[in-house]
Amino acid sequence: MTKPSARLGVDIGGTFTDVVLEQGGTLTSTKVLTTYAAPENAIIEGMHQVCEKAGIAPGAIAQIIHGTTLATNALIERRGAKTALITSKGFRDVIEMRTESRFEQYDLNLTLPEPLLPRQCRFTVAERVNAKGEVMIGLDMDEVDAVIDRIAFAGFESVAVGLIHSYLNPGHEQAIRDRLRERLPEVSVSISSEVSPQMREYERFNTVVANAYIKPLMASYLGRLEGRLRDEGAACPIFLMHSGGGIISLDNAANFPVRLVESGPAGGAVFAAHIAARYGIDKALSFDMGGTTAKICLIKNRTPKTARVFEVARSYRFKKGSGMPISIPVIDMVEIGAGGGSLAHVDRMRQIRVGPESAGSEPGPACYGRGGERPGVTDADLVLGKLDPDNFAGGSIKLHADASERALSAHVGETLGMDAMEAAFGVAEVVDENMANAARVHAVENGEDLSGYTMIAFGGAAPLHAGRLCEKLGIDRLLVPPGAGVGSAIGFLRAPFSFEANRSVYMKLSNFDADAITKLLGQLQSEATAFVRSCDAESPILSEFKVYMRYTGQGWEIPIPLTEAQAMSPSVDVFKARFEEEYVKLFGRAVAGMDIEITVWSVNATTPPEDVAPIVETDGAGVAAALGDRSLFDPAEGRVMEAGHVARASMTVGVSVEGPAAITEDETTIIVPASRRAIGQADGCIDVRRKGDTA
Helix, strand or coil, X not given: CCCCCEXXXXXXXXXXXXXXXXXXXXXXXXXXXXXXXXXXXXXXXXXXXXXXXHCCCHHHEEEEEEECCHHHHHHHHCCCXXXXXXXXXXXXXXXXXXXXXXXXXXXXXXXXXXXXXXXHHEEEECCEEXXXXXXXXXXXXXXXXXXXXXHHHHCCCEEEEECCCCCCCCHHHHHHHHHHHHXXXXXXXXXXXXXXXXXXXXXXXHHHHHHHHHHXXXXXXXXXXXXXXXXXXXXXXXXXXXXXXCEEEHHHHHHCHHHHCCHHHHHHHHHHHHHHHHHCCCEEEEEEECCCCEEEEEEECCEECEECCEEECCCCCCCCCCCEEECCCEECCEEECCCCCEEEEECXXXXXXXXXXXXXXXXCCHHHCCCCCCCEHHHHHHHCCCCCCCCEHHHCECCCHHHHXXXXXXXXXXXXXXXXXXXXXXXXXXXXHHHHHHHXXXXXXXXXXXXXXXXXXXXXXXHHHHHHHHHHHCCCEEEECCCHHHHHHHHHHHCCEEEEEEEEEEEEHHHCCHHHHHHHHHHHHHHHHHHHHCCCCCCCCEEEEEEEEEECCCCCCEEEEECHHHHHCCCHHHHHHHHHHHHHHHHCCCCCCXXXXXXXXXXXXXXXXXXXXXXXXXXXXXXXXXXXXEEEEECCCCEEEEEEEEEHHXXXXXXXXXXXXXXXXXXXXXXXXXXXXXXXXXXXXXXXEECCCCC
């Protein structure tokens, strides 16, 4: 009997569910509309479609890697389990008081987001551990039992436990967890010292509450998915993409579902990093635009930039500080409400606004013909000639240009005195400028100049807008890889098994303790390695070390990568030199005469990255055979132009096409502006360069 060898990557997005099958180096993909009520239905449908295309049965699939928006959506829509929080006396209102920062300084009517749990769902116990991890007030188990009685009477389904300084001494949290399991075995329990053992109680409490809130929901979904796949013949191991860019087991995902938030975008960043490695690109800008949002990520030295805190469920969407902070390892990216389904309107100042509201897949933009009446970005793209109404999503969805024109005229054109074409131009320029501005700000915040970057675009809508985005950002080169329409799902298949363990232990360099550091990092290394080994019993495991440091008195720290030798044989001089080196890169100069402190220690255990064969690039001597011409609006020229229409399959190695042009495939369309030229590369990438540039 032949051993199963195929692998399946599945990405559930706000509009489409992307499914990719890899067998023998060949990728087969499809896009199906996301089924919100039961997300597993779209996965099953997509799996059968790709298996049929590849000529295999589901039983030939050896491994499934899945990323989902279910955890994120549950937090945004507040539809998780009935959850309680047990915390230290005096800290009941931490998640409601927040940090008291105003994310919109001059808004007199500023509305802060409601905490995930109302006050009556938060309980306290009179215990106290100090900032050194020393017990000052012991835990009274009779008091704990009284709280558990109240939790049982109220019928809570899940409990979060977050006590002060438990990241240094988790004993009290563990005792409460054990008593909850003993007395209420059917109730789900999450403790902050396991979910996020880091300082800053607001972020830590929010993270453990979020984990507890979605834990029953995710456990139910993952169990249903595993059962449905088994019933359909795919009785293989299922792994989950986590927000830090690696893969974890189904059991770990069920225990720490908060790590699945942003798992889909993380897969996209891994995909872009893989392409950057193939081309030897050290500075890349990952641009992922789907049906609901666009995500931008900086990739340096073929590695996506990471962070340890990010926000979800923002009340002022896309405004930093207005959401719920989640303190877990995550690929650092900026998200903009700019997807194909993002809806356009004219505000009271007679300005065109796009998003953040999205039509999603139900009903979708007006052109879908599924009942949507308001214009989305896809409607503007269709009217501007970027899309073929008869071949959208491989012809599976017929687009209605007349519906797009009516929607654009009714909701934009009539108010501003524009025809449908002008309204579409306005909508497209606004959404492109929103994305360009977000990219500029993200780059400046990280001390980067985007002019030296290469853009890597994927997602169903990104190739439609990436060329114009490059013009706005001054980026000379754009790569659109094969499978761009399902890039995140492909990224899942490229991701390593990995897990990052971190812990807050405060230490000044003036009190540097090499033995304590070696012991701490050794414990974190063992913890992270154990998680990875539970997924992969054979592959070698690499360890990546990082500490977060700052000058004494500063409010936030910066990440400092260390080699294994620097981490396990620590030297105060090396730690200081590495901090000053990274600090100067970010802020321009070091600060003399100030002590330096370390707040967080991190070890990421990972299987080795996939081997990447370098590409021999070509300048493009051949000319692509055109399918014909089509009318295409070029925003830089401000007019409709006759553009070449080329099938992507004809863009073989060295074949080129001059812009303006549209390069079409089943899952997306690449728009080549008049200022650019596209070249087919050996790996199937379309290399879009400024005219006159060479490799």
